[in-house]
Amino acid sequence: MKLSFLKPNKEKINNFLISGSFLIVLSLADVIINNIFDINLTAFLPEKLSYFAPILLGTIGLYLIRIEFSGNKLLDKINTNFNSNNFNAILTLLILFALIKFIPPLLNWFFFDANFLGDTKEDCSGSGACWVFIKVWLGRFVYGMYPDSEQWRINIAFIMLFLLVGASFFVPAKVKKYFILFLLFIYPIIGLKLISGGDFGLKYIETGAWGGLSLTFIVSAFALILCFPIGMFLALGRRSDLPAIRYSSIGFIELWRGVPLITVLFMSAVMFPMFLPDGTYVDKLIRVLIAITLFEAAYMAEVIRGGLQALPKGQYEAAKSLGMGYWKMHFLIILPQALKLVIPGIANTFLALVKDTPLIFVVGLLELAGMVNLAKTNPKWLGMAMEGYVFAGLVFWIICYVMSRYSQNLEKKLSTER
Amino acid sequence: MSKIIELKNVNKWFDKFQALKDVSLEVNQQEKIVICGPSGSGKSTLIRCINRLEEHQDGKIIVDGNEISENTKDIEKIRAEVGMVFQQFNLFPHLSILDNCTLAPIWVKKMPKKQAEEIAMKNLERVQIADQAKKFPGQLSGGQQQRSALARALCMEPKIMLFDEPTSALDPEMIKEVLDAMVDLAKAGMTMIVVTHEMGFAKEVADNMIFMDEGKIVEKAKTKDFFDNPKSERTKLFLSQIL
Numbered sequence: 023m024k025l026s027f028l029k030p031n032k033e034k035i036n037n038f039l040i041s042g043s044f045l046i047v048l049s050l051a052d053v054i055i056n057n058i059f060d061i062n063l064t065a066f067l068p069e070k071l072s073y074f075a076p077i078l079l080g081t082i083g084l085y086l087i088r089i090e091f092s093g094n095k096l097l098d099k100i101n102t103n104f105n106s107n108n109f110n111a112i113l114t115l116l117i118l119f120a121l122i123k124f125i126p127p128l129l130n131w132f133f134f135d136a137n138f139l140g141d142t143k144e145d146c147s148g149s150g151a152c153w154v155f156i157k158v159w160l161g162r163f164v165y166g167m168y169p170d171s172e173q174w175r176i177n178i179a180f181i182m183l184f185l186l187v188g189a190s191f192f193v194p195a196k197v198k199k200y201f202i203l204f205l206l207f208i209y210p211i212i213g214l215k216l217i218s219g220g221d222f223g224l225k226y227i228e229t230g231a232w233g234g235l236s237l238t239f240i241v242s243a244f245a246l247i248l249c250f251p252i253g254m255f256l257a258l259g260r261r262s263d264l265p266a267i268r269y270s271s272i273g274f275i276e277l278w279r280g281v282p283l284i285t286v287l288f289m290s291a292v293m294f295p296m297f298l299p300d301g302t303y304v305d306k307l308i309r310v311l312i313a314i315t316l317f318e319a320a321y322m323a324e325v326i327r328g329g330l331q332a333l334p335k336g337q338y339e340a341a342k343s344l345g346m347g348y349w350k351m352h353f354l355i356i357l358p359q360a361l362k363l364v365i366p367g368i369a370n371t372f373l374a375l376v377k378d379t380p381l382i383f384v385v386g387l388l389e390l391a392g393m394v395n396l397a398k399t400n401p402k403w404l405g406m407a408m409e410g411y412v413f414a415g416l417v418f419w420i421i422c423y424v425m426s427r428y429s430q431n432l433e434k435k436l437s438t439e440r
Numbered sequence: 441m442s443k444i445i446e447l448k449n450v451n452k453w454f455d456k457f458q459a460l461k462d463v464s465l466e467v468n469q470q471e472k473i474v475i476c477g478p479s480g481s482g483k484s485t486l487i488r489c490i491n492r493l494e495e496h497q498d499g500k501i502i503v504d505g506n507e508i509s510e511n512t513k514d515i516e517k518i519r520a521e522v523g524m525v526f527q528q529f530n531l532f533p534h535l536s537i538l539d540n541c542t543l544a545p546i547w548v549k550k551m552p553k554k555q556a557e558e559i560a561m562k563n564l565e566r567v568q569i570a571d572q573a574k575k576f577p578g579q580l581s582g583g584q585q586q587r588s589a590l591a592r593a594l595c596m597e598p599k600i601m602l603f604d605e606p607t608s609a610l611d612p613e614m615i616k617e618v619l620d621a622m623v624d625l626a627k628a629g630m631t632m633i634v635v636t637h638e639m640g641f642a643k644e645v646a647d648n649m650i651f652m653d654e655g656k657i658v659e660k661a662k663t664k665d666f667f668d669n670p671k672s673e674r675t676k677l678f679l680s681q682i683l
Binding site: 334336337339340341342343344345346347350354355358359362436 | 491493516517519520521522523524526528529530531532533534543544547548549589592593596
């Protein structure tokens with residue numbers, strides 16, 4: 023009780039704030055100076071004490087400024103969120119120290135010591151990242167081995183896609199239906215024809231030359247569009263009253279779910295042609311697309327089935343009592359609600375699908391990550407693995423983040439709870 | 441008046457448990473029947489067999505001249521003529537009240553959208569919630585939801601209405617608004633089979649009362665006789681407990 027004057031209180035708020043802040047600044051300064059200039063301010067202390075000095079000083083400082091209901095909004099906010107007790111104060115300090123330790127080197131590698139100018143590996147003289155590598159290879163990362171002179175075809179196909187998708191958000195509701203049908207059924211044919219060529223005076227480009235980010239998009243988009251309806255019918259099939267349909271759905275789902283994707287891709291490349299009559303040839307990109315689609319459809323089926331099971335029985339009964347048959351009941355009443363319920367699960371499956379696309383390297387198709395892999399083994403560009411993978415990772419992250427945000431918006435938009 | 445529903449010696453089992461035992465019943469056009477009885481007595485099962493939400497294993501059910509069995513091809517057609525109101529409303533939460541009402545007429549009866557909406561608004565006015573037509577079920581009170589569900593069933597212009605404890609899930613102050621709508625419907629001449637514990641409603645509306653216990657129809661009588669002069673001891677006991 024004698025030391026009660028040391029307990030932070032509102033009366034002497036200024037004294038406590040000044041002494042507390044001083045200690046905190048001291049502890050942070052110690053860490054910063056130690057990290058950047060390699061000078062140990064507390065070297066005069068015994069070794070162990072010196073090592074723990076910042077955390078001790080910081081903890082005491084945070085203790086001193088922990089004044090409840092001080093009336094100062096900022097101080098209250100800091101205290102409730104970062105400094106509610108001694109344990110949290112120490113955690114806050116440790117996180118700050120970690121940020122101080124790791125952020126500057128990262129920034130240095132990414133920006134300050136990085137090289138942006140030049141055309142060869144020799145231009146990268148700094149100790150940071152060599153972004154020249156990405157710059158030089160960007161065309162390959164986006165278009166794969168697609169001939170330079172024909173790349174405008176990919177550009178046009180994707181610009182068309184983005185324009186159509188963008189426009190579909192703005193067209194009036196009446197036209198929207200046809201717009202989406204066009205996007206789903208007609209556009210893919212036009213887009214594929216444009217990219218593969220062979221007709222209309224366009225040079226035929228075999229799928230082996232396709233690659234890079236554009237191939238990532240093509241594979242993901244086709245698999246996404248196709249696996250969704252297949253998964254939906256599998257989910258319905260698994261709940262069917264007809265044993266033949268039910269057991270074949272269960273069999274299909276469990277078969278594909280039980281096999282690793284990479285195995286499925288190997289099979290599609292190696293074993294599938296053995297079942298075809300001699301002389302028939304199915305393009306390997308198509309085989310891979312079918313394999314990924316069926317694989318993801320099995321997962322999609324289980325996600326959708328979860329939604330179907332979550333709906334109360336009363337919804338089925340109400341639909342039946344109004345005279346709806348099986349298909350009307352499911353497409354008008356059950357699926358709209360079930361799909362809405364499982365949007366997070368569907369988004370999950372879609373994201374997994376996009377991130378599974380690099381596996382198509384096993385059949386010799388190189389999308390973005392595959393191209394990076396190839397580029398880093400180029401004798402002129404050895405040692406660029408880090409830059410390449412960071413770049414590929416960032417691109418994948420952006421794609422996935424956009425999809426994830428879109429699914430969250432969709433969830434909000436479709437909510438009719440209130 | 442002509443028979444519209446006929447049940448002959450209907451038996452129904454849930455696995456080993458027999459839910460309906462030899463139930464026979466005839467309902468005439470425009471007749472109002474109220475079914476009461478303790479819980480688990482098979483009241484709900486009985487009316488759910490009439491539109492085949494439950495399947496009976498034995499006996500005959502004939503609705504508007506069509507026998508209902510597993511061989512019935514167009515069970516949807518019969519269901520379209522038999523409206524049902526559920527205890528839990530079972531409105532479609534992803535659709536507005538108006539869309540709830542127009543969905544089945546448009547897709548099942550192939551009615552043009554405009555006509556379906558006119559009928560829907562007419563029925564919503566009838567149950568006095570026309571002003572809520574654009575809202576979603578989740579935004580309405582229980583009483584409003586149940587009246588919407590009644591309007592939804594009426595939009596199919598059914599010949600028969602089944603009510604499965606329509607007020608049991610409602611707060612007391614909302615029961616009256618639903619019962620009022622049902623009384624109006626009865627006065628308009630609808631054939632109704634109502635499972636309910638609202639004896640005031642039964643006295644006002646019902647032509648005949650049915651008391652069920654343990655899957656059997658214990659007593660069927662004119663409403664006045666049923667309340668003034670019940671024959672079976674079991675009925676007397678039940679009435680003394682709920683009146």
